[in-house]
Amino acid sequence: MRHYFVLFTIGLLLAVSSCRTDFDTVASSGNLKFSKDTVYLDTVFKNIGSSTYKLMVYNIGKKDITIPSIQFKKGLTSKYRMTVDGMNGNSGKIFNDVTLLAKDSLYIFIETTADIVDADPTTFLYTDEISFDSGANLQEVTLVTLIQDAVFLYPKQNPDGTKETITIDGKNFEGFHLEENDAVNGNELLFTNQKPYVIYGYAAVPEGKTVTFEAGARVFFHDNSGLVVEKNASLHINGTTSTTDKLENEVIFEGDRLEDTYSFIPGQWNSVILAEGSTNHKITNLTLKNAVIGLDIKNQDASTVEIKNTQIYNCVQYGIRAQNSIIKGENIVINYTGLASLSCVYGGNYNFTHCTFNNNWSSSSHLAVNLSNSLAGATPETKDLSQATFNNCIIFGTNTNELNLSKNANAGFVYQFNNCLIKSGASSTDPNYQFKTDPVHYNAIIVNENPSFSNVNENKFNIEPTSVAAAKGNDAYLIPLDILGKTRTLPPDLGAYQSEVFKKK
Known part of the structure; x- marks a missing residue:
């Protein structure tokens, strides 16, 4: 009888619970x-x-x-x-x-x-x-x-269903050549400010052509896309000074996700590549963000790449990676890069004035500035670093050491830092980093002092008049206007910004 009672009880409970359904509403x-x-x-x-x-x-x-x-x-x-x-x-x-x-x-x-x-x-x-x-x-x-509304640029589909490709460094990538007389878009080598542009795959500038970006142009790159300037082709970015936080006259390169949550996410697109043999590049008032490599400059040893009033943020690897190139840079700001904000390798000739190279990436190995006269796997493996000069610059970041000098004795290595603030954890006995006692390489260097930027997490690198970097520049290297078009006072401040009073966030 006990077994029947237990079975009856279980059955009753199941019956009661089964009466409770989604329709009891x-x-x-x-x-x-x-x-x-x-x-x-x-x-x-x-x-x-x-x-x-x-x-x-x-x-x-x-x-x-x-x-x-x-x-x-x-x-x-x-x-x-x-x-x-x-x-x-x-x-x-x-x-x-x-x-x-x-x-x-x-x-x-x-x-x-x-x-x-x-x-x-x-x-x-x-x-x-x-x-x-x-x-x-x-x-x-x-x-x-x-x-x-936007202008969409993308590879055409081939008859076999595959997409058009271009060759970069011996490898094929989905991409296409910009055309002067495209049937739909007209002159694709002129980017105006009338509509934003969205690029899928690699947009390539054909040999002998120049691509021009007018002030206020907006370019949005899809995942795994970029811009490549081929042999004997040129890149001209003609941004001008803006008067509001909207950067209305700046040329802006970024990923094509417009949501606020994507504003600071690195790696949304690939890179701007200045291929070996390309020439006569002029970059002014460009803001580039959220790439893998911002500017990838390859063997530009025949003409100078001019970069002025340019900001590069949130790149997985490098802000600028230059290989055996000639660069003249003024009022450049780079921050938050996985390997180095500025990396100049395999020799070259470089001159940077009133630049702020910072790195706020969360790793123990990132750098703000890396200089080297070698390249593993290259033939020959070394080339002369004929000049690397930094004037009135700030080299800073969250790591103990933000400057790396990698010398190979088989090639020349000429460098000089004048009136710069440098964060370094190098040994006091290392002959490459004698900031106070080596006038051949270092003059008027401030070591390991915090410049007190406005807000590095939001890529705001303004400094106040009370900053240790204020009024520490040398008039001989003066760039009269800062990155925002403000007149610099004398003696000038270090870095890309003229100091001002602001409320820290």
């Missing part, structure tokens, strides 16, 4: 709560999918409810799509009889892919609402997306 009464009243999906380019955004819906009542419908106000024609607690509903647009337990929540994930013609012609905003229920119980959450 009441209709929603219009008292849902939402994590947001309006969901702002960040700016997207036309016909390019957005990131995914989350909306939380809460049932704060004591009863399980059924929401009769969750749908876009524009129905099946909406350019938005969503999933509701992992369900796709009708084409990701309409969901019926959605159960929400008492004191529980559900997740709605929202995306969009819209064309510029879908947006309001005056505001370029595309909007819709998510409607919960209807009639007296109707509740709505507004969706807003800014759609940007």
